[in-house]
Structure formats: structure tokens, C-alpha cells
Amino acid sequence: MDKGWERQRIFDLLTKYYQKNISDVNGGLVPGKDYLPAAGKCLDQDDLIALVDASLDLWLTGGRFSREFESTFSAFMQQRYCLLVNSGSSANLLAFATLTSPLLKDRKICPGDEVITVAAGFPTTVNPIVQHGAIPVFVDVELSTYQIDVSYLQPALSSKTKAVMIAHTLGNPANLQALSDFCKQHHLWLIEDCCDAVGAKYNGKMVGTFGDIATTSFYPAHHMTMGEGGAVLTSDPLLKKAALSLRDWGRDCFCETGVDGTCKNRFGQKIADLPFGYDHKYTYSHIGYNLKVTDMQAALGVSQLKKLPAFIEKRNANFNYLYGKLQKINERQGAECLHLPQAQANATPSWFGFPITVNSGNDKKVDRNRMVQFLEESKIGTRLLFGGNLLRQPLYKEIPKRVLGALPVSDYIMNNTFWVGIFPALDKQHLDYVVQKIEEVFL
Numbered sequence: 001m002d003k004g005w006e007r008q009r010i011f012d013l014l015t016k017y018y019q020k021n022i023s024d025v026n027g028g029l030v031p032g033k034d035y036l037p038a039a040g041k042c043l044d045q046d047d048l049i050a051l052v053d054a055s056l057d058l059w060l061t062g063g064r065f066s067r068e069f070e071s072t073f074s075a076f077m078q079q080r081y082c083l084l085v086n087s088g089s090s091a092n093l094l095a096f097a098t099l100t101s102p103l104l105k106d107r108k109i110c111p112g113d114e115v116i117t118v119a120a121g122f123p124t125t126v127n128p129i130v131q132h133g134a135i136p137v138f139v140d141v142e143l144s145t146y147q148i149d150v151s152y153l154q155p156a157l158s159s160k161t162k163a164v165m166i167a168h169t170l171g172n173p174a175n176l177q178a179l180s181d182f183c184k185q186h187h188l189w190l191i192e193d194c195c196d197a198v199g200a201k202y203n204g205k206m207v208g209t210f211g212d213i214a215t216t217s218f219y220p221a222h223h224m225t226m227g228e229g230g231a232v233l234t235s236d237p238l239l240k241k242a243a244l245s246l247r248d249w250g251r252d253c254f255c256e257t258g259v260d261g262t263c264k265n266r267f268g269q270k271i272a273d274l275p276f277g278y279d280h281k282y283t284y285s286h287i288g289y290n291l292k293v294t295d296m297q298a299a300l301g302v303s304q305l306k307k308l309p310a311f312i313e314k315r316n317a318n319f320n321y322l323y324g325k326l327q328k329i330n331e332r333q334g335a336e337c338l339h340l341p342q343a344q345a346n347a348t349p350s351w352f353g354f355p356i357t358v359n360s361g362n363d364k365k366v367d368r369n370r371m372v373q374f375l376e377e378s379k380i381g382t383r384l385l386f387g388g389n390l391l392r393q394p395l396y397k398e399i400p401k402r403v404l405g406a407l408p409v410s411d412y413i414m415n416n417t418f419w420v421g422i423f424p425a426l427d428k429q430h431l432d433y434v435v436q437k438i439e440e441v442f443l
């Protein structure tokens, strides 16, 4: 029986429900009265319908929406393959684990191998290196872009170096030309954490396509959301094969969820010490995880993806508006009280937040902590640049690592940088209020 009309009735009711009860969840924030968050999700009635549509299937695990999302998102990111996972952190874990796969033979990353990375960023860009027994080699970042300072790549290189793993922090692409040249020259893997940077481009190409494997996050703060979610992207069939196995319990079988016998030889193989004909579905060629998403998450992703280009455009427009206004504060103060972010020459950022570094030498004696406290008291959400200098965090002191120099810029960022929101629900009136309050601190 065609249940299409019943679904449609449910969707019509959802539309009414949304319009009556939810529609102004993010809209209509009044500056000074409502708290302006630094980040937030932008959901509409289509997102609500997508979630219920997937629920009505009662399929629950990865299914039609996951397939649709993986194929549409890989095209958007200019990659051949996309594997959905349950968070950006899981995506980083899976991307790194993929590069330890025995399928990669002598190129696989082994315990004790070194991976060049930075300390000014989000912990789960670095954690998979540690979790796999590899040694992170920390280099400093640039204050102008907040990205890896590529002049340290060569000095960081050793005979043990196997990879570079970096994030395009806050949506501002790192120097991908230098990074990919360096990695190619020394046969290193390049892992691009694009969790903050979906839609950012370098030399006109999507970030994530310069390295071997890339990751994204769909946590509500990010460019689009699934509630929780993430993706691993690659164009390399061998990496995709390893990633799929590692994501799905380590199995050798590559059937879709709920499908059997894709290999057409389910009971006809002799693998390792298993008896001939042992079910391929229960044959494990990796020490794997289960990092998959539900189809409800994927359905929300499908719906959000349609709006992603508009979200990115609005974020960038908000960034540019704020940039112009904050520049004016520096002009009026007659000094660079606020250090504003810059992009690489060939980069088109997809801004996630607006980073501001309070110049510690300003003669008004305004420091970052005073600024952040005042903004929060004024109902303006602020965030620090994630872990600041991760090496100052509890436990990171203890991990096996190599550090190139004293990381003075990472420390400077830890002490002086914060970021404010530019997510699509914010408009000029909100940003004007943010600017007004930032300037008040200097008066």
C-alpha cells in the first residue's frame, strides 16, 4: 500500500508545528537582551521533516540517507569517497588509523614514527597520533593566519617522519602549497582536518583535496550539522578500503549495512587460519572500531547540505563586515590594539569564527581576559582558540613528543586570542553590537 500520502500529512503537520513552536529558535536574537552565542545550528522545517522521514523508515542504521549524503558530500568536497562517522573526532581517529593499515605495507605509520603537527588547536587533531603510539612533533604557528608556520617543516623532519597532520583552524586554509610540496618531496602522508573549514578553497580547489585523507565535523557549531557527525574523505581507493574496514568493526567484508554477499563469494574463501568457507561477513582484517552514524543523522545532513553554500556565504559575509568594523576600531585607537586575521595569498577561507588577538602591548592595558569577561557580561558569546597551546594542558605534558623550539606564538595565542561568532543567524545588528562592546573596553 502506498503510504506516501500519510507521510505527506505528517510532514504538513510538522510544518505547522515548526512554524508555530520553533521557527524563531535562532532568529530574532535581540542584542543586549538575548545572549548571542559564538556558534549555533541553523535548522528549518525541512530539517525537522528530514529527521522524521528517516525515523518513519525505522531503518535506523546507515541506509538510504547515508548513501545519498556520502555521494553528494564527496562531490561537494571534490573527493571520490566519503565515509560518514559519528563525529569530527572520530573522523580524525579513523583517518589516522587508516594510515596505520597493513594494506599500506611499508608506508604504514607504526608506533614510534613521527608526525608533524601544531599545538595551537583542537585536541582531537593531535590525539589520534598519540593514541596510535606515534610521536607528535610540534611546530609553531603564524600569528597572522593562526595556521602552521611552514618554515618549521624542514627543521622538524627526521628519518622517522611519516606524516603531517594539521587542521585549517577556524576555516582559514593553511599554506597548502608548501605543505603538499613538502609531503610529496619526502613521501609523507598529509592529513587535512577540515572540521572547521568545509567549503574553504586553496588555489581554487577544496581544502581536503591536497592531502591524502581529510576529515569534517557536523557538530552543531560547524558549517552544517547532523547533531553529532563527521566524515572521512579521500580519493585513494586503497585508503577508502582500509577506512571502511576500520570504521565497520575491522571487517574484511564491504557489504552495505543490512546487505549480504556483495563480494559474491561469501562462503567460498580461505582467509588466514580460518577454515575454508568461513563467512566473509565475520572475517576481520583490521583491529577496527564501530564509528558509524544513524540514518536519522544522515537525513539531517542531506537536508542541511542543500543549504551549505548559503551558510558559507553568510558566514563569510559576516566575517567581512566584522573585519571592516574592527579595522575602524584600530584606526580610531591609532594603534593595532586588535590583531585581525589574515588569509594565505591563494586561499579562500570558509570562516568558522572570527579570531581576534588583543595586542598585549596596547597602551590601554586591555588584556584578553578582561575583554572576554566584558563581552560575556554584555551577553556576547566568546571562545578561546580551542586548547591554546595544547602542551600547557593537563596530561599533554606527559605524552611522548618532540617540540621544535619554545612555541612562542602558540603561547601568545593561548594568552591573547579569542573568537566571536559569525554563524548565519547573526546579522549586521548583532555584529554592530559586538563591535560596540569591543570598542567600549578601550574607552
Ligand SMILES: Cc1ncc(COP(=O)(O)O)c(C=O)c1O
Pocket (backbone or CB within 6 Å): 087, 088, 089, 090, 092, 122, 124, 125, 167, 168, 169, 193, 195, 196, 217, 218, 219, 229, 230
Ligand atoms: C579543528 C577541529 N577538529 C576536530 C574537531 C572535533 O569535532 P567533533 O566535535 O565533531 O568531534 C573540532 C571541533 O570543533 C575542530 O574544531
